[in-house]
Amino acid sequence: DTEVTQTPKHLVMGMTNKKSLKCEQHMGHRAMYWYKQKAKKPPELMFVYSYEKLSINESVPSRFSPECPNSSLLNLHLHALQPEDSALYLCASSHQTGNTGELFFGEGSRLTVL
């Protein structure tokens, strides 16, 4: 069982909706990540939080807004998305950035934008 929990597992939203994806880890990790994965493609990095501060934003459109309320929680707020944003959104954590530590992924949230 993964120790990174993502909710919801599935989300369908219209282009005018506002929704949020949530991620929680209790491994004491200080780095948390959002990745986007399209079918048959590798995960693409979106954001990295290190010690609850945004350290990397891979030029992600502003319709995706990350938030890290505390060291265990990571949110991704979604607004005015496009159909091409439909994908599997993966949350991951690691002991800390810049380290050799591996990523631990959640099961993902499957997003469909109509």
Add this chain to the structure above:
Amino acid sequence: EDQVTQSPEALRLQEGESSSLNCSYTVSGLRGLFWYRQDPGKGPEFLFTLYSAGEEKEKERLKATLTKKESFLHITAPKPEDSATYLCAVLITDSWGKFQFGAGTQVVVTP
């Protein structure tokens, strides 16, 4: 430019037929190389971390090795439950959290 290439793209094996997957990399400095297994519609599951050339790690039917240019994931006597996509990722020195993933190898093991 940093690059991670996996081959083959897809691999179909009979149960018990051993094989190897390749992950070749060209990076400015390697901090670590990671292997993951991903089942359809699920998040990647961590398998191994390799840090330096000559290192080997084993887990059940899987064995990962590392040289200065590539890593191999050997699958010995695979079973149908080993069917998955296997991803390798590298963490580059001074990349501060940017893991670069290969495109993956999709493995299907038939009974």
